Amino acid sequence: VLIGTQLRPIWAGLDDGVRWQYSIIAGAVLVAVIVTRIVWMTFYIAVMRTRFVFYLYNSSRHTGAPSAKSSLLISWCGMRGIVTLATAFALPEGFPYRDLILLTAFGVVLGTLVIQGLTLRPLIAWLALEDGDPVGHEVGWARRAAFHAALEAIDGNTSPEAELLRLEYRQLLDQAESNPDGLISSELPADPLRRQAIGAARRALFEMRQSGEIGDDAFHRLEEELDWAELSAAS
Template sequence: MDAFESILAMLAGAVLLRGLSHRSGVPFPTLLAVAGALLALVAVELPFSLDPSLVLALFVAPILLDAAFDTSPRDLKANWRAVLQLVVVAVGLTTIGVAAVAHWLVPDLSWAAAIALGAIVAPPDAAAATAALRQVSPPHRLNVILEGESLLNDASALLIYRLAVTAAVSGGTITAAAIAPTFLLSVVGSLVAGPAIALVWSRLTRDISDAPSSIILQFVATFGVWVVAESLHLSAILTVVTYAMTIARSAPARTPARLRVPSYAVWDTAVVVLTALAFVLIGLQLGPVIRHAPPGAVAEWSVVAAAVLATVIVLRLIWVFGYNRWLWLRGARVADDSHADWRSGMIIGWAGMRGIVTVGTALALPAGFPHRDLLLFVAFAVTLGTLVIQGLTLKPLVRWLALEDDGPVEREVRLARVALAETGLAAIDGDDSDEARALRDELHIECRTAADAEEGDGRAILPAKVLRRRVSEERRERLLALRRDGTIGDDAFHRLEEELDFADLAIEQRI
């Protein structure tokens, strides 16, 4: 099977697994991890490889930007204490704990290589957690904390990872005195560079009106920000996060719907493809490693992987509950410390699934890195183990703990609907045309429905919209018939089809 056929098989498999995820309720990342494990165990050789130096930029940059674009700075600020202690302390404890366990079990594994392994498996993946939690709707604040942690802990873990890899390759050591200045420079520089690049890029691309050009430039900017940050020795992850969050504040005001709709679709597709590709690649790399390993090596690696997996899970629970206890002892009543409640703490502690960043950093290890095969095996085993053990039990755990979302997003949506309807009414105030009267009636219904609703998002089901859907369906059938009988050609057909598509999107959002 050549590379082209391999890519086709990978894409088809990703679609099948995504469909299976929707039908079964099993998180998509969990299924991808299982598929990667099967690829590693099956004796199949696919001509598909990637330069380790490109792995982080290719996989992490676009997926991280997509997540950061949807992050709310307001919510992140409101929960900064809970996020910060996970980003700094939990990542640090996990890195040190894993390094100690790995060095103890494999004495000839240098401390630098052991710390690199700790940094690889330290950062949890919010996408895996939210995929598992999506069907049970836990409190909104828990999602905010998990997503905020995932955005920022990658930066702290990757900085440790870079230093550890450099030290391991060069035979040096890592000290707190060496890490602190680099960490501070990286953080401060990234916090300045990300927003600055976003402001400059927004000005340079504000006149782009072609959808394909706009989408291509979005990917160019994403990878470009990563490359610039790397060349300046900044945190590429933190720079991309701050860039995306800045762009997200300015883009909606200047981007028309005809550019935004296809852009979102392309980015959703790219995230699925890159995530699937990462798990396929690590499965393909592990296959030859397992088959060509010395006798008894895989059994030894399995012991190390099991110990590291237990360390990762237990240390996170210990820290979360320890922090919870500390808050209780000091009588803290801080709004963002939502996991001071033991049930919330249990969810946050158990939602430590590893994902794309762990897989990506493992794949990015240089070819001659000491014990690379061991580290690759352990990193994937931890990812697979957390996605299966925690990913499949997180949803039942939320239900057992009876944690439910108190609906802050829906309340804000209802509030905004009322405000938008009132603004629309003010815009046509004094207009006595028939069209204005019909629109005024619709806006009054929307306003009353949202204002009176006590749950849900307060969306009004308008009779006129139902009629528009029926009319749109009939118009589309007629348009298809006109093309079938040769009355109109494909050029005219596609122009009218696009108009009906945008009208249908508007109807779907209003019914």
């Protein structure tokens, strides 16, 4: 509404020749804005992929750089010109070419909103982008590295507790290394057996309570311990 109330008297005050000239300039600026963003994004992605500038790409990260298709999609997204339009509205009356600046800024906003907005969905369908799940790949690599570090930390410890923990981490590491994405089961290898044992212990507690071998206070304290153990096995 604000844009319309500001631009309508400006447009009405221009003669046909000036309107045509201003429209050509606004269209040229719109094309320049769109092309500049596409060129910039293409150049930026090319630099990332070739690692010409090391501070723009972290080679230690285990995620790939965006593809050319994704760079085109990124460059096509987003409405531009809002800040320019707000700045243009702040220009005082009588500022040189204020009307041209306002119309050009409005043209960029309207053009990117209508042209790029309406063509965004067909562009996505045409590019046929696939989710490469870069975060998942990075999580998988980090998970394998973390399990290796965990095994190294308890290496040489021959206690029974260390052997049990070492067995669990080795099984988790085998799962992660056998999956290209480093995915593992949401539970530890011993969790099903642990839940079975907790269930048996819980039934024994109920029987002791019913037979009067233990009182309510002892039963509730032991039940709480089993609840925490079961939650740990089910997480």
